[in-house]
Amino acid sequence: MAGASVLPPAEVLLSKRVQEMALNGEQPPAPYVSRYDYDATEDDFSTVSEIPVIDLGILSSSKASSEEYEEELMKLKSALQSWGCFQAIGHGISSSFLDKIIQVAREFFEQPMEEKNKYSKTVVEFEGYGADPVPEEGQSLDWSDRLFLDVDPKDLQKFQFWPESPACFREVLKEYTEKTKMLTELTSKAMAKSLNLDENCFLNQFGERSILQARFNYYSKCQRPDLILGLKPHADGSGYTSILQDEVGLQVFNEDKWHTVPIVPHAILIVMGDQMEIITNGVFKSPVHRVLSNSERDRISVAMFYTPEKGKEIGPEEGLVDGERPKLFKKVKDYADIHWGYYQRGMRALHTAEA
Numbered sequence: 001m002a003g004a005s006v007l008p009p010a011e012v013l014l015s016k017r018v019q020e021m022a023l024n025g026e027q028p029p030a031p032y033v034s035r036y037d038y039d040a041t042e043d044d045f046s047t048v049s050e051i052p053v054i055d056l057g058i059l060s061s062s063k064a065s066s067e068e069y070e071e072e073l074m075k076l077k078s079a080l081q082s083w084g085c086f087q088a089i090g091h092g093i094s095s096s097f098l099d100k101i102i103q104v105a106r107e108f109f110e111q112p113m114e115e116k117n118k119y120s121k122t123v124v125e126f127e128g129y130g131a132d133p134v135p136e137e138g139q140s141l142d143w144s145d146r147l148f149l150d151v152d153p154k155d156l157q158k159f160q161f162w163p164e165s166p167a168c169f170r171e172v173l174k175e176y177t178e179k180t181k182m183l184t185e186l187t188s189k190a191m192a193k194s195l196n197l198d199e200n201c202f203l204n205q206f207g208e209r210s211i212l213q214a215r216f217n218y219y220s221k222c223q224r225p226d227l228i229l230g231l232k233p234h235a236d237g238s239g240y241t242s243i244l245q246d247e248v249g250l251q252v253f254n255e256d257k258w259h260t261v262p263i264v265p266h267a268i269l270i271v272m273g274d275q276m277e278i279i280t281n282g283v284f285k286s287p288v289h290r291v292l293s294n295s296e297r298d299r300i301s302v303a304m305f306y307t308p309e310k311g312k313e314i315g316p317e318e319g320l321v322d323g324e325r326p327k328l329f330k331k332v333k334d335y336a337d338i339h340w341g342y343y344q345r346g347m348r349a350l351h352t353a354e355a
Ligand SMILES: O=C(O)CCC(=O)C(=O)O
Pocket: 215, 217, 231, 236, 243, 245, 250, 289, 291, 300, 301, 302, 303
């Protein structure tokens, strides 16, 4: 293998899109090669795991019988304690609209580079089209391209990064943002109730100016999926994240094993981020997850990161602290920034919040 000194620096590699390399049939260059622990059974997408499915319709409707309601609430709590994620159905967002989001995302990424590059970001910026900012030296790179946008509060939207092609992109994203806000309200209330807390307690911690960011991920096919990762293992720095996916590839680490998240048509996967682990005093888990590449099909996902308002202190809910369960975390603010610093070094940041 060539010595590190003759490799192009990560800045140069990251200024080139993975999609271009894939279309040119190029082999993944060294910094993308991250898998030395290849295990064929972990790549077998046909054996997916049963991630709990929760019907949010039951938890939001006054019509549900109280028995059914209590049962669903208990399922939700248990899913978040053991997996840190669940597949939400009955969320109230129409199937045709969810198809539309995936479709506009696909149309965006399938355009010529010249069109996409109108929205490109530099290797130090977050927002726009491209790769994540350059990680610390020695860290591997992800075999994927992204379009990352701040979407809420509205005054944070920077339209120079919002595609005008496909023509309906902006309208669809605005509508999805509004729908995701409703979903987060419903989810936050249901999660609080499942822990016998005031239904507004999580919404209050996130604050009036809680943040939503959209990340459109495009995972190109790769001839050597055994060598690379679409997205390296990480836990999210958000409060929690909702994910739409059109192909398998996402895996969650649980009980010493990687589990492939199955495609449940029109379900939205809700994944706890570190900040919900802090707020629930460790009752809910923020799971480590990653994305594998595929030699046959590309993959689109749309992640919406829901994060507490800038500068707002968050910390364990008092109702989840007692003699048996002392405070595991201290109060923190702007945790997502701390998380990012560690992420770039391939590390988790949760320990920085420990009491
Ligand atoms: O593509 C996916 O399914 C997961 C994306 C993800 O984990 C992230 O963007 O943080």
